Amino acid sequence: MNKFFLRINGRGNAWPVLLGQHHPFYCYGSNVEYANASFSLLNFREGIRDKKNLIWEVLIDAGHGTIPFLLNSFNRIPEVLFITHPHFDHILGIDWIAQSYYKFNSKRKYPVYATRACWTSILTTIPHLNDIVEFHNLEYGLETNVKNIKGVSVTAFPVYHGQHAYGACMLLFNMKNNYQDNKILFTGDLLCPILRHEDIKELKGVRYLVSDSNNRFPYPRSNHWSIVNSNAYPDKKHFQTWKDGLNLEDIFEPLGKTIAGLETFSSELKNGKKWKEKLCYTLAALVMKIQPEITLPVHYSGQEDEKYYGEEILCSTGLRKWLKELEHRINFSTSFEVPENGRYYNF
Ligand SMILES: [Zn+2]
Numbered sequence: 001m002n003k004f005f006l007r008i009n010g011r012g013n014a015w016p017v018l019l020g021q022h023h024p025f026y027c028y029g030s031n032v033e034y035a036n037a038s039f040s041l042l043n044f045r046e047g048i049r050d051k052k053n054l055i056w057e058v059l060i061d062a063g064h065g066t067i068p069f070l071l072n073s074f075n076r077i078p079e080v081l082f083i084t085h086p087h088f089d090h091i092l093g094i095d096w097i098a099q100s101y102y103k104f105n106s107k108r109k110y111p112v113y114a115t116r117a118c119w120t121s122i123l124t125t126i127p128h129l130n131d132i133v134e135f136h137n138l139e140y141g142l143e144t145n146v147k148n149i150k151g152v153s154v155t156a157f158p159v160y161h162g163q164h165a166y167g168a169c170m171l172l173f174n175m176k177n178n179y180q181d182n183k184i185l186f187t188g189d190l191l192c193p194i195l196r197h198e199d200i201k202e203l204k205g206v207r208y209l210v211s212d213s214n215n216r217f218p219y220p221r222s223n224h225w226s227i228v229n230s231n232a233y234p235d236k237k238h239f240q241t242w243k244d245g246l247n248l249e250d251i252f253e254p255l256g257k258t259i260a261g262l263e264t265f266s267s268e269l270k271n272g273k274k275w276k277e278k279l280c281y282t283l284a285a286l287v288m289k290i291q292p293e294i295t296l297p298v299h300y301s302g303q304e305d306e307k308y309y310g311e312e313i314l315c316s317t318g319l320r321k322w323l324k325e326l327e328h329r330i331n332f333s334t335s336f337e338v339p340e341n342g343r344y345y346n347f
């Protein structure tokens, strides 16, 4: 029987290792990792993981390091690409992939899915993609079948990732096999997801949650998510000050008013006074709500933990150990796994 897999193509954030810098997570005992948040969903004949038996590959985000990774794995073009938001560490590989596809397929345009606001923003950075990409619009909250990938659907949900991430979204994939659901949620980068009551139900019990985990403790000015809130740690008041100043215009403006489906999310949030309490501000809070089987924290930086909380930046082993202690203390019904590049996870 054919089987689905998730592969980690890159787990680094925007600039995990600046030129001239060492980072315990990205240099620790191995080659330096490139800035690259990228993942693949793959379908292999009989579950045999080689190029010959690969039926299709769906790529999620393509940052600086995605091309070297693809060249060094199967050296083939993924059938389709999804983009969560228009930041460099998620989009700089698009051109190389689309050019390759265009050349090898008699000038056919390469299929890329994103929200319209995200795609418009990408085109301001790399305008000629307009000539070589077949753009597919994702509407928030609307389940869409993926073209030419049988049985796979995707739903985009809005996320707030600061003021410069137009059309940012998280992506829920469902790969149906003999009528059985195989769900996986990629958060993209975020400060908080914007989910309706019905979405929480839809996301409950996903097999994998692949989540931005930029810091262990919150520092919202980084525009990234933390793993826990700061209740149990020295609270330097960064989070509370930010939350006090948060307003709905700030949250919804960067998401792009032109995106269909956004109104239903904003109206549910506005409905009732305590809208700030309805949002999840940490990965731990979302995990409590949707209870994924396995949670994969990616995009770790740790810089703000060190700077504002006086905690050391961890290596992979250190983060793994810290998460196990957290799992034990908070009694999560998920298993945290810090993924290595190139690692496969099965469904
Ligand atoms: Zn990023």
Ligand SMILES: [Zn+2]
Pocket (backbone or CB within 6 Å): 085, 087, 161, 165, 189
């Ligand atoms: Zn980002």
